[in-house]
Amino acid sequence: MKQLQCDVLVIGAGPAGLAAAYEARRTGAANVVIVERNDEAGGILPQCIHNGFGVRALGADLTGPEYAYRWIDRARKEGVGILSRTMVLGLEAQRAVVANPREGLVDIMPRAVVLCMGCRERPRGALAIPGERPAGVYTAGTAQRLVNMEGYMPGSRYVILGSGDIGMIMARRLTLEGAEVAEMAEILPYVSGLRRNLVQCIRDFDIPLSLCTTVTNVYGRDRVEAVELSTVDERWRPVPGSQRRVPCDTLLLSVGLIPENELSRVAGVAIDPVTGGPFVDERFATSVPGIFAAGNVVHVYDLVDDVTESALAAGRSAARHAMGLDGGPRSEIELAAGDNVRHVVPHRLDPGSLEQGEVLLHLRVRRPIEAATRIEVWADDHRLLSRRLRYVRPAEMVTIALQEQHRAMLEGARRLTIHAQEA
Amino acid sequence: MRENREFICVTCPVGCTIEAVIEGQELIELKGNACRRGIAFVREEISNPRRMLTTTVQVDGGALPLLPVHSNEPLPKHLLLAAAAALRRVRVTAPVTVGQVIVHDLLGTGVDMQASRPVPAKQATD
Ligand SMILES: Cc1cc2nc3c(=O)[nH]c(=O)nc-3n(C[C@H](O)[C@H](O)[C@H](O)COP(=O)(O)OP(=O)(O)OC[C@H]3O[C@@H](n4cnc5c(N)ncnc54)[C@H](O)[C@@H]3O)c2cc1C
Numbered sequence: 385m386k387q388l389q390c391d392v393l394v395i396g397a398g399p400a401g402l403a404a405a406y407e408a409r410r411t412g413a414a415n416v417v418i419v420e421r422n423d424e425a426g427g428i429l430p431q432c433i434h435n436g437f438g439v440r441a442l443g444a445d446l447t448g449p450e451y452a453y454r455w456i457d458r459a460r461k462e463g464v465g466i467l468s469r470t471m472v473l474g475l476e477a478q479r480a481v482v483a484n485p486r487e488g489l490v491d492i493m494p495r496a497v498v499l500c501m502g503c504r505e506r507p508r509g510a511l512a513i514p515g516e517r518p519a520g521v522y523t524a525g526t527a528q529r530l531v532n533m534e535g536y537m538p539g540s541r542y543v544i545l546g547s548g549d550i551g552m553i554m555a556r557r558l559t560l561e562g563a564e565v566a567e568m569a570e571i572l573p574y575v576s577g578l579r580r581n582l583v584q585c586i587r588d589f590d591i592p593l594s595l596c597t598t599v600t601n602v603y604g605r606d607r608v609e610a611v612e613l614s615t616v617d618e619r620w621r622p623v624p625g626s627q628r629r630v631p632c633d634t635l636l637l638s639v640g641l642i643p644e645n646e647l648s649r650v651a652g653v654a655i656d657p658v659t660g661g662p663f664v665d666e667r668f669a670t671s672v673p674g675i676f677a678a679g680n681v682v683h684v685y686d687l688v689d690d691v692t693e694s695a696l697a698a699g700r701s702a703a704r705h706a707m708g709l710d711g712g713p714r715s716e717i718e719l720a721a722g723d724n725v726r727h728v729v730p731h732r733l734d735p736g737s738l739e740q741g742e743v744l745l746h747l748r749v750r751r752p753i754e755a756a757t758r759i760e761v762w763a764d765d766h767r768l769l770s771r772r773l774r775y776v777r778p779a780e781m782v783t784i785a786l787q788e789q790h791r792a793m794l795e796g797a798r799r800l801t802i803h804a805q806e807a
Numbered sequence: 808m809r810e811n812r813e814f815i816c817v818t819c820p821v822g823c824t825i826e827a828v829i830e831g832q833e834l835i836e837l838k839g840n841a842c843r844r845g846i847a848f849v850r851e852e853i854s855n856p857r858r859m860l861t862t863t864v865q866v867d868g869g870a871l872p873l874l875p876v877h878s879n880e881p882l883p884k885h886l887l888l889a890a891a892a893a894l895r896r897v898r899v900t901a902p903v904t905v906g907q908v909i910v911h912d913l914l915g916t917g918v919d920m921q922a923s924r925p926v927p928a929k930q931a932t933d
């Protein structure tokens with residue numbers, strides 16, 4: 385078996401992997417390799433042909449493919465090696481067995497690993513929609529790939545279940561391609577994707593949107609002929625008598641993304657059941673020494689700019705680890721999700737790290753509050769900081785920066801708790 | 808007559824909710840925009856709403872069957888469907904470089920459509 389030594393091995397060449405590898409090189413790691421199972425680098429972005437990428441990270445409003453190409457270019461110029469069409473078969477802290485059609489099995493011995501496998505869509509199985517199993521049911525991301533990359537239209541009249549960003553973006557895309565989107569149904573009482581997509585993908589094209597509504601049946605023997613939509617009560621139970629039949633030939637599911645962590649589990653990395661991604665500290669180190677993680681594999685970000693930013697930090701940490709510059713022992717504080725907070729990343733942090741610069745806390749709220757909201761960070765029973773926001777929504781991740789000035793109050797604290805309450 | 812209207816700015820992913828007071832096509836006052844581009848957005852929204860267009864065109868002899876394209880500037884909103892329909896009939900020949908102008912002056916709007924990625928020519932061995 386061919387053997388390969390490297391300083392930093394990055395798994396996945398999406399925006400996270402490209403930025404992590406780029407930054408690992410810039411930090412001083414000599415030999416940085418990305419392995420990617422697809423034919424080309426870029427991750428999910430080559431199929432996201434709409435714009436809205438990179439406004440913050442690159443100061444330009446780019447399409448997904450353009451954003452990917454900028455980073456592929458940057459990584460190549462920094463001397464990052466990209467092994468495409470390469471599957472990872474096994475993973476431990478300092479060893480990965482990979483396979484590709486050019487070299488067969490390759491045994492890679494890295495000093496540090498960065499997990500950047502992204503996320504996948506929640507499939508139909510996770511939904512338990514009753515009815516037949518005819519052809520014509522797709523996840524929104526699969527449809528996106530078919531329409532935008534393969535030139536194949538899955539149907540002509542669609543119902544979309546879920547108002548996540550991918551679903552909204554596909555509603556517009558299918559309309560532009562001449563198809564009809566009969567209706568978008570969302571089980572929650574609010575839209576689950578970004579506001580701008582509600583405007584430019586749904587309202588601009590007069591697509592009917594029904595909140596508190598779900599699919600309760602799928603009709604058709606070989607091919608979808610119609611779906612049954614029902615209104616739901618606050619406990620998501622269909623309201624009797626509210627059923628209506630909506631004719632369509634295709635049902636798209638846009639019902640959420642889950643971090644892709646099969647490989648992380650193989651390597652023994654501890655996974656947070658709330659985020660579905662690894663527990664990480666402020667360096668993006670996982671529970672296994674030498675294994676770091678960044679991007680949607682950690683938790684699903686709404687914007688690629690935040691993915692890139694987290695990956696730059698992870699790449700820097702991995703390079704430092706590979707070069708033996710980790711520093712001395714750490715004293716860590718645990719972060720906890722308080723009132724109306726679903727989760728916070730990182731899960732733990734060493735206050736000493738604030739000496740090198742600010743640490744960003746990313747959190748998602750449980751329920752939307754459409755009024756002034758106070759985000760409070762408490763170190764045990766002292767209030768460390770408080771920030772006022774005009775509103776909070778589960779679709780929009782909240783970022784709070786901890787600074788050097790907070791360090792003194794953090795030393796010796798055991799737990800940092802974050803709340804999001806109406807002001 | 809003055810009226811209050813709510814807008815969601817689509818200029819960037821922040822998506823500010825902007826409350827505006829307008830009179831006819833004139834903007835009297837507004838609040839909720841986190842930056843100045845929100846003012847320009849509301850002004851355009853009440854006079855001539857525009858949106859970016861992203862779609863695909865077909866590629867002959869390329870390593871991929873489709874080329875994603877984007878407008879270099881926002882187009883009048885009412886032309887989006889017609890523009891997308893016109894672009895469905897466009898074919899280009901590979902190789903294509905990123906940024907290459909694929910359609911010049913789309914529907915007489917002065918807006919160009921550019922390639923969002925490179926598409927190399929199909930290899931003879933493929
Ligand atoms: C439809 C859609 C619309 C979006 N719209 C926007 C938007 O408008 N603006 C915005 O800023 N963001 C948007 N995003 C978000 C952005 O695209 C993602 O946040 C970003 O792509 C995540 O990057 P990543 O590198 O973590 O994951 P990915 O892009 O998913 O990349 C992961 C890579 O890892 C590879 N991989 C996985 N497992 C393995 C393995 N075992 N071995 C080898 N390789 C592996 C995969 O093949 C893939 O290439 C959108 C996302 C989607 C899906």
Ligand code: SF4
Nearest residue numbers: 816819822823842845
């Ligand atoms: S007002 Fe500024 S910050 Fe707010 S959405 Fe518009 S461009 Fe973005």
